[in-house]
Amino acid sequence: MLDQSKTNKITSDLLSHIRLNYAFKLWMGFLITSFLVCMYAYITQLDKGLAVTGLGDYVSWGMYISNFVFFVATSLIGMLISSVLGLSGAKWAAPLARIAEIIALAFAAVAGLVIVMDMGRPERLINVFLYGRIQSPITWDVTVVTCYVLISTLLLYIPLIPDMKYCYEKTDNTPKILKNIYKALSLNWIGSDEQKKILNKSVLILSILIIPVALGIHTVTSWLFASTSRTGWDSSIFGPYFVSGAFVSGCAAVIIAMNVYRSSYNLKDYITEMHFDKMAKLLVLVSLVYLYFNLNEYMVPGYKMKKFEAMHLHELFAGSHAILFWSVQVFGLIIPIILLLFKKMRKPSPMLIIALFVLLGAWFKRYIIVVPTMEHPFLPIQNVPFSFKVYTPTLTESLITLAPIILVLIIVTGLSKLFPIIPIQETIDHYEETK
């Protein structure tokens, strides 16, 4: 049996961040103020319709849809870390599982809102459920995103049950109502063998179930594009291409979150340099896979240069989107891969900067996938003003695009103030095993 003092230290360390301090209030105040500013922009869109955006007849998918794809992509990391690594017995990833799950849940839940933001008449969303055709990838997407949010919520909550007990018993200065919530959420947890057995079995079922659903969520998102015959989207590798890209942005998001939590919540003993080293290697691996898919996606049609493909590819390689295209590939993928091969770079601080670049690159990569194709329809665009032919996002649109990103930060920060970010019970068990 582990000595009591060690258990107490772990518990108090891991519960220490569940309190409202000055820094948190300042940060949350900043987030909420920015969010309200963005919501004001959204209200103008509700009032005037999509005319306040740069979208039009030809480019009808712009930053909002890029944002949606980015959100769905980033949410896939929950599956990779808590399920794939967990099932394969990679014990080092255990302390990161909850961070990954929080990121997954926040991004997946907000992704649904991002789609609503792209609607000029959001009250018509109900029609998707009333008149949706199951032949349409849009219906599949709505279904699979809902499933993923449900499973992610359960996968975040179930391993939390034993920790809820600690939260109820060991936290001080928490309001009574929060204590009651912890008690209710702990489901009378006493840690009996029978309870543990059911809990482990449930986690196992969810870990397996989430793999096809997570692959499904991003594959279906890719099919929203790939099931049309438009240049740049008409590709048979879009499913795996999107999924591998998803792991890149997800890993970057987790690395950033690890960094922030570690320094602001004083968790240096629990999220160690070893974790960063392993995450860096994981990021290199998934980035290499993604680079390989990029090579296939652009090199193969680029070698053939079929009439319409050529128009699209020239625009990406040397035309008006070239700077963005090459920046994304070089600064968001190739340079991070090379840098992370060096041991010196696999430390928390350099990785924070690299991960920010990767995440930014991942966002613009979605933009590069969505917008240029919309600017190249098969039927020529004639007799319209120049502004219809190219897409230029407006300020209002940019603020509305920013809103869900801020909302994710609010959710991620909020959840980390309510629940222990490192699983307490698992950490105790782990020390017990290795003693």
Add this chain to the structure above:
Amino acid sequence: MFRKNIIIKITIAFIITAFFSLQLNAQRWDVPSNKKAKNSYIKFDNNTAKSGEEVYTKNCKSCHGDVGKANGNKTLNPQPPDLSSTLTQELTDGELFYILNTGRNAMPNFKNTLSEEDRWKVISYIRSFNKKYVQVLSKTDPSKSKLVKINMNFNAATNKMNLSVVANEASGPVVLKDAEVMLFVSRYFGKLQIDKTIRTDKDGNATFNFPKDLPGDSIGNLTIVAKVSDEIYGEIESQTKLTIGVPTDKPSLTAKRAIWNVLKLAPWWIIITYTSIVLIVGLFLVLIVRNLFRISKIGAQQ
């Protein structure tokens, strides 16, 4: 020296002139003289120009641009001219009408897509940019077109369609000689011309070779359209339904279950795949929620 220079200069001048005249020839329209003299039976005024502008915006503007602004489509070869230019305005009404009717290269013909009235109205719109233009009206009286009757007779043995065109004047029947006749069959999108455009003989008759293999509806009905164009009586169109096609009974594309059909007619494989996936995931979620209740129950008992 002087003479040599002159010879070179003359040669160069000759080559340049020849080159330009070739260029001009390439752009010139070869309009038959009887077509050239054709005039509109509609009097051009502000109203006809205005409705002509609507037709122009829909059908002509995408290539010719705004009249007078020389902003036509520059990527086409030959370039569509600005229609207020002298190049266009010095053509006769008949020539413009012929150009509209026949088309050339990238320019489509509008004979079958625009009515004669609309075609003249477009010309009226184009003429409204020419201050010096004076209209010559044709002697065609469109009100008389109502008097004309087209009789269609199909000879199944020889596969020939015979048309006789007669105007029932108050003074008695008058046959339409040397009138232009066209025969069409209605299809899904527009009309299919049968045989060639011919002229009626001295008895007002015209005979067309009719194909044997045209698909008709479920019992072989074809909608036949005859168009007659006469100097005096104007344009006359007549339609009849004849059972001379091949009976064709293809189901509509939305009759069977298909991926493009409504929800009720979705393909079975999609219904089964989608429903079973949702059910399986749902079943597991129910199982997990049940497990949560079990955990809670065990804790409460002890």
